[in-house]
Structures are given as structure tokens and as C-alpha cells.
Amino acid sequence: MEAMLLLLLLLRIQTSENSQKASLLVSPRRTQFFEYEKIIVSCERFSSSEWMVWRYTTNRTASQSCCLDLTGLPPLQPTIALFPSDRFLSQCGSDWGNPTSSGCELNVVKPSDTGVYWCESRYRDSSNMVNITVTRSLVVLQSPVEPVMEHDDVTLHCKNNHSGPSSADFLKHNDLVWTSSTGHMTIRNFSKSDEGAYKCRDSKHGESPPTWLLIHDSSSPATLTVRPSSSQVFEFHNLSFNCETSSRSRVWKVVRAIRINSPTSPTSPNSPNSPNSPNSPDSPNSPDSPVEKYSLGTCGTTWGDPTPHGCLIHTSKKVDSGIYWCESTMSQRSNSVRVNIYNKEVILVGLIHPVGTGENVTLLCKAKIPPPRVTAVFYKNDTIIGSGDSATMTLHHVSQDDEGDYRCQLSGLGNSSSSLLLVRGTVDLT
Incomplete structure (x- = not known):
């Protein structure tokens, strides 16, 4: 009996940990699509927590380009020259796609739907990323959606949208590697040396866009940590982002999304952008309102200094406020964190990561210039929950009932902005 209870406890803990992970599935199972096809993108997950489909795309049409070259791998030809302002992040249901209970449907795709797709949970955990290409070409290359397991056999199919299989040439980095009378090619015992950009050429219908074949890496995705560990930071302070991972074979980079437009609807108690709305920028249901758009950039381009x-x-400013995460060359993505930089007298320190049920959470009401005496008031969803002559307050043994928007006030100095507290639950298999 004790052994059975211990097993159930371990399963409960394991399931709670696994709830942070999901896999992005694409149907049909390929990464290249003809214009006007239907694509279903779904989030295969281990818990009932909400996962939503996100993507970033380019503002250029991709009629002659394969994909967004975002992985740090050697560039594809042809390719899209990308700059931070060329990439835009948005959620399914904003101005594209139809949200479903398990993901997103794109009923009639166009080249503008070319981009990088992933699933993200209400706790800002992430699935793998998939680079989807929509082309006006008459030929596509059918290849695995996920990185390939080492030693597996991989079959590539050259598909045209007019007739059945026909003879085709297969190219790797634009060099001919195989000619087939049946329109397919099999790579036996896939290894690191087989990685690269593949495409096919049909003598009657033309050439497909290229696509990357990568080898699978079984190590866990990175976790993004931030110093100082706070969702609110005073302007002109340094910010350090670290992609923590056990893998030495991957290259990780820090990417951020900065808001480039204002919400399309006015703020009111029931509007999508109200602080207490499910779609507010710090809501538990999404990192940001789906009606907002964000410009993407990689550390070391026009901002930040890459570290190992x-x-x-250095000396962060308000324009550095945004959503940050890590990406790897193997289509992996870390958790996201939101950091807001303020030029104001008071901030609320903490609340940058979700916490576990039962943990204690300490809130610190911090002044830019500490006063000799402090009287602090703490609020949850604009209701006072504590006050006194201490600038700190501890929430003991938190549960999901403690989720909400928190802010603080220092007498004579003003209010902080609000930050969202997210509390992870556990999945009980009993």
C-alpha cells in the first residue's frame, strides 16, 4: 500500500513537471505548403493548461523565399534579409488563423503565413519551434517536421501540385546529390554530416524552396533567467539574461519582442486591454494581448552585447521593455519572461517567473531614492491586502487563488505599476 501511494505521489510530481512541456504538431505533416492549402497547427501537451499558437513572420512576401533565416545556421539561398523591424510576433486569432481547443487552423494559407510557429502556455512555457513555408512555386519538398533522430532513415519527396510523382533532382546546399525517376530520395543512417539545406527540382514544374534537415538533440531546452530577477526594473540599470542549459552542443541566443503598436480597442473594465482582462498584457491567459504586434530582434544586432x-x-531604458526568450539552432525555445523598464519613483520587485503551489512569495516595494521612513501599501487586483512600515510583504503557501495583478504604493512617492503573479498547479492522476 505504501509503495502504491509513493508511486502515485511520484507520478503526480512528474506530471506537474511535464506540464511545462508541449510539442507543436503540423497537419499535413510537412513544413512546405502550396498557396491556398489548409494547415492545422496543434499543441500536444501533458496537462489541461491552456496552450496557444504563436508565430513570427516577415512583412515581406515569401513567394520566392523558403523561410525566415532565424536559426543562426548558414543562410539559405534564396533567403530573406532580415532586420529587427522585419519580424513580427502575433498570436493565433489576432489577424490570422482560427483558434481551436487544441491549437490553430489556417484555412487558406498564403506566402505571408511563412514563419516560425510554436505553442506557449499561460505560464509562458514553450514548445519546439517549426519553420513553415508557404510558396507560390509549383513544387514543394516533403520532409520531416522535427529534427531527425541519429541513424534513422529519412525519405524526401518532391511533390508538384499538377500531377503525380515525376523524376526529380535533389540538392543539398545547391549541389546535386541525387536524381530519382520516382520523385523521392532516402538518406540512410542519418548523421551530423547529413545536416543541411535540401531542395528538389522537377524538370517540368520547377524548383522547391529549400528546407533544413537537422539532427535531433535529446537534451532539455534552456531556461531563461534574468538578473535582477524582477519583472520591473529601474531605468539605467544593467540587465543580464542567461540561457541555462545542460547541453554543450547547442548554440543559444537571446531574442526579444518589443511592442510596435497600441491596442486597437480602448481600455475599459471589460476591454481586452484592461489590467484584469484575460487578454491584458500581463494576463494569465497570454503573454500579451492578441491585438498587439511586436517587432523582434536578436541580442547583438541593434541592442545588447552577447555573452557566452x-x-x-548596459544602462537599460524604457525602450528595452519587452518579452525575452532563448532560441537554439535546433528549433528549441526557452520559457518567455516579460521585463518592464520604468522611469518612475517606485517599482514592485519580483514576480518574473511563475511559482509553484505552496511556495512563499516575497514582494518588495522599492523606491528609486530610498526615503528615511517607509509606509507601504500592497494591492491585489486594486484591493488592499496589506500595509505597514515595511517595504516587503510575504505571501505564504500560495495557491492559484493568489494569482492576480499586484502593485504597491510608498507614501509620498506614488504607486508602482502592476505585475502578474502566476501559480502553477499540480495534475492529480488519482
Whole structure:
């Protein structure tokens, strides 16, 4: 009996840990699509927590380009020259796609739907990323969606949208590697040396866009940590981002998304952008309102200094406020964190990562210039939950009932902005 209870406890803990992970599935199972096809993108997950499909795309049409060259791998030809302002992050249901209970449907795709797709949970955990290409070409290359397991056999199919299989040439980095009368090619015993950009050429219908074949890496995705560990930071302080991982074979980089437009609807108690709305920027249901758009950039381009394990921003400013995460060359993505930089007198320190049920959470109401005496008031969803002559308050043994927007006030100095507390639950298999 004791052994059975111990087993159930371990399963409960294991399931709670696994709830942070999901896999992005694409149907049909390929990464290249003809214009006007239907694509279903779904989030295969281990718990009932909400996962939503996100993507970033380019503002250029991809009629002659394969994909967004975002992985740090050698560039594809042809390719899209990308700059931070060329990439835009948005959620399914904003101005593209139809949200479903398990993901997103794109009923009639166009080249503008070319981009990088992933699933993200209400706790800002992430699935793997998939680079989807929509082309006006008459030929596509059918290849695995996920990185390939080492020693597996991989079959590539050259598909045209007019007739059945026909003879085709297969190219790797634009060099001919195989000619087939049946329109397919099999790579036996896939290894690191087989990685690369593949495409096919049909003598009657033309050439497909290229696509990358990568070898699978079984190590866990990175976890993004931030110093100082706070969702609110005073302007002109340094910010350090670290992609923590056990893998030495991957290259990780820090990417961020900065808001480039204002919400399309006015703020009101029931509007999508109200602080207490499910779609507010710090809501538990999404990192940001789906009606907002964000411009993407990589550390070391126009902002930040790359470090061996992440990125450093010296003397951060308000324009550095945004959503940050890590990406690897193997289509993996870390958790996301939101950091807001303020030029104001008071901030609320902490609440940058979700916490576990039963943990204690300490809130610190911090002044830019500490006063000799402090009287602090703490709020949850604009209701006072504590006050006194201490600038700190501890929430003991938190549960999901403690989730909400928290802010603080220092007498004579003003209010902080609000930050969202997210509390992970556990999945009980009993």
C-alpha cells in the first residue's frame, strides 16, 4: 500500500513537471505548403493548461523565399534579409488563423503565413519551434517536421501540385546529390554530416524552396533567467539574461519582442486591454494581448552585447521593455519572461517567473531614492491586502487563488505599476 501511494505521489510530481512541456504538431505533416492549402497547427501537451499558437513572420512576401533565416545556421539561398523591424510576433486569432481547443487552423494559407510557429502556455512555457513555408512555386519538398533522430532513415519527396510523382533532382546546399525517376530520395543512417539545406527540382514544374534537415538533440531546452530577477526594473540599470542549459552542443541566443503598436480597442473594465482582462498584457491567459504586434530582434544586432551564455544590456531604458526568450539552432525555445523598464519613483520587485503551489512569495516595494521612513501599501487586483512600515510583504503557501495583478504604493512617492503573479498547479492522476 505504501509503495502504491509513493508511486502515485511520484507520478503526480512528474506530471506537474511535464506540464511545462508541449510539442507543436503540423497537419499535413510537412513544413512546405502550396498557396491556398489548409494547415492545422496543434499543441500536444501533458496537462489541461491552456496552450496557444504563436508565430513570427516577415512583412515581406515569401513567394520566392523558403523561410525566415532565424536559426543562426548558414543562410539559405534564396533567403530573406532580415532586420529587427522585419519580424513580427502575433498570436493565433489576432489577424490570422482560427483558434481551436487544441491549437490553430489556417484555412487558406498564403506566402505571408511563412514563419516560425510554436505553442506557449499561460505560464509562458514553450514548445519546439517549426519553420513553415508557404510558396507560390509549383513544387514543394516533403520532409520531416522535427529534427531527425541519429541513424534513422529519412525519405524526401518532391511533390508538384499538377500531377503525380515525376523524376526529380535533389540538392543539398545547391549541389546535386541525387536524381530519382520516382520523385523521392532516402538518406540512410542519418548523421551530423547529413545536416543541411535540401531542395528538389522537377524538370517540368520547377524548383522547391529549400528546407533544413537537422539532427535531433535529446537534451532539455534552456531556461531563461534574468538578473535582477524582477519583472520591473529601474531605468539605467544593467540587465543580464542567461540561457541555462545542460547541453554543450547547442548554440543559444537571446531574442526579444518589443511592442510596435497600441491596442486597437480602448481600455475599459471589460476591454481586452484592461489590467484584469484575460487578454491584458500581463494576463494569465497570454503573454500579451492578441491585438498587439511586436517587432523582434536578436541580442547583438541593434541592442545588447552577447555573452557566452546569453546577453547583457548596459544602462537599460524604457525602450528595452519587452518579452525575452532563448532560441537554439535546433528549433528549441526557452520559457518567455516579460521585463518592464520604468522611469518612475517606485517599482514592485519580483514576480518574473511563475511559482509553484505552496511556495512563499516575497514582494518588495522599492523606491528609486530610498526615503528615511517607509509606509507601504500592497494591492491585489486594486484591493488592499496589506500595509505597514515595511517595504516587503510575504505571501505564504500560495495557491492559484493568489494569482492576480499586484502593485504597491510608498507614501509620498506614488504607486508602482502592476505585475502578474502566476501559480502553477499540480495534475492529480488519482
